[in-house]
Amino acid sequence: MKLADRIERVPPSGIRRYFDLAAEAEDVISLGVGEPDFTTPWSAREAAISSLERGRTSYTPNRGLRDLREAIARRESDKRGLDYDPDEEILVTTGASEAIDLAFRALIDPGDTVAIAQPSYVSYPPSAIFAGGEVLSVPTRAEEEFVLTREALEASGAADASVLVLCYPNNPTGATMTEGELAPIADFCREHDLAVISDEIYADLTYDREHASIATLPGMGERTIVVNGFSKAYAMTGLRLGYALAPPEASAAMTRVHQYTMLSAPTTAQHAAIDALRNCEADLREMNSQYDRRRRYARSRFVEMGIECFEATGAFYLFPEAPGGDAEAFARTLLEEAGVAVVPGDVFGEGGAGHLRVSYATGLPDLREALDRIEAVLE
């Protein structure tokens, strides 16, 4: 069977071998997991069960249950100053992943350039390519704590791009961007007429600061698609539920693709999500403070080991430098000699080379043991 060219344009990840190795190894403590270790708050799970008991298993409206869209609108407005209309500007999707895919398909014509601030989550480049786009990597650097700068956009030629992808709080670095740091990026996008896909899936997981969304900056709401979801903040990864906030035209375009390819997001998950928004704020806060403690703990340990590790203020990742400089080699050593899995930073784009993504979405006893083992390997 002849496969489509765009499949060939996305080669399987070169890091696959390391992932397979890590998956097979025994007695491994994994700091390589990109999802919460907590289970979905019971209240939300109970709501899902109860919706099943009542037989709520049919399709929902394409955009998602009205109650859910209203709850999302209220929360985004109250918490982040993001004001969106539940009927025309909010679309509930099957995970934030679908929202990202839809955003690309709604915005990209064949040959359009998609600028992606990197290191970043691995799905953006393939999704952009599947939509027919050309990927332009815009590096962020350790010396600047992985914040995207206007200079980096200019130097990489992003002025000619039609879309910019941002992910702050960032996977894999844990970096966040303040309003002041986002302002020049917003200026650049307005001057050169770039649309922005802002993946804010970790927006609820910030420490010592509040999340700032580029969509709240002057003139940016009309050119930004904000992607968010329930996976990270509410520990609902397997329930597959995300959403997109976008101006009416873009939202309608995404909804058109969604209605033909997905129809509606999982109904059970939508019921869980309504409950999560209504009743799980305390659970969210508790998970947040647990992450914060682990973040401080793990960073202290790296600093004590003499490993360079900037103070990440979001998500649940640290991005320390790999001793020796070769991240994949060091990750293999850790796996084989210490039984600790981390993700080599190269996976997340060029800018990630020489770093390790260390997830602290792991209980403190395991986190401590893993760090003890890393320390022992270094000695």
Added chain:
Amino acid sequence: MAERERARAELLALLCENARYSTTDLARLADLSEDEVDATIAELEDSGAIRGYQAVPDPNRADAERVRALVELNVTLDRETSYDDIARRLAGFSEVESLRLVSGDYDFALDVEADSMDRVSRFVSEKVARLPEITQTVTHYVMDTYKHRGIEMGGRGEDDRLSVSP
């Protein structure tokens, strides 16, 4: 001052979570120096904000077969006797694990613990019910414990996440 308050609140939360964290780990977790941790804990203890540290054993697995009961007490007060007076008399008994004044159908809620059902019964009938202010007692023997002090006593959930994910 705000920083001091934050340190107190954070250390209290951490010790409630696990009182066996070492000073070094507490310092890392709370972003404080070890000296600050020691000083703050001493202050929490001296002021009585922290009254003690205990393990949370699973009652179903603890070595000795202890019998537990929840006891509801109704009392009558008079000019000379207050709730505090009655509470002081009850709290002195070693069988009384916890004692609370509550709203609702009865006045005091007690957790009573002893080596046998007979000991619990005798304690309630001979020591508690005989106090002149006590008008009624209702004793509920504990049959099973599912959650205690915020900790579920069932098996630990397995981590079924993929070992590495992007």
